[in-house]
Amino acid sequence: MEPLCIVSLRRAVVLVMTGKATVLETDGRLLHSEHVSVPLPVVLCLTRYVHVPVRRPVPPTRRTVLQRDNHRCAYCGGGADTVDHVNPRSRGGRHEWTNVVAACVRCNHRKADRLLHEIGWELAFVPRAPRWSVAFGTTSVRSEPLWSQYVVA
Structure with missing residues (x-):
């Protein structure tokens, strides 16, 4: 099953x-x-x-990136409500899991289209593609506790 x-x-x-x-x-x-x-x-x-x-990989949408990063800003650790490209798209960065992180509005605005080393910032973690499906992520298990033994998050 x-x-x-x-x-x-x-x-x-x-x-x-x-x-x-x-x-x-x-x-x-x-x-x-x-x-x-x-x-x-x-x-x-x-x-x-x-x-x-065969299931296709989960795309890095705003909802899935925020879910992966637990709604925490990758730069300051506060609450996040937007996403940011670590290597900006204007500088050749791609829209993929390894380049997209959750960010608060303040950090996203301060970083703008600059690279992290240009402003002296570091990421708190290395961004990766999640191992869960969107339908069965950690949020769905938290919303219905009876699912936890059937869903591996």
Whole structure:
């Protein structure tokens, strides 16, 4: 078994009601209709094998970079709400995981399009591509604790 995706409650109930999935985890609540009561599904298991194509790498979007860096500025360690290219794009830097970090607005503005050695700054860490999928990152496990034993973050 491996996690495939996060689905809406409506889709989860339809999968269970049509026999395409079984409920592995529930939080104890029930969904009632006139004739049927169904446990509120939190984790499902499909009843038949589904071929999963090779997953593409996660792109470095604003959301995923902030998630990777835990919403902390790579320069000052404060709260981050923007992203910054370590080697600026105006100087040939690429938009890739090893060149993009989370930054606060103040540090992003102060750095502008300069290189780190020009202003005497250093990164607190070496930026890398995350090992998790966007759908199953650390944020999703924190939002639903019952998922933690099924998702390796």
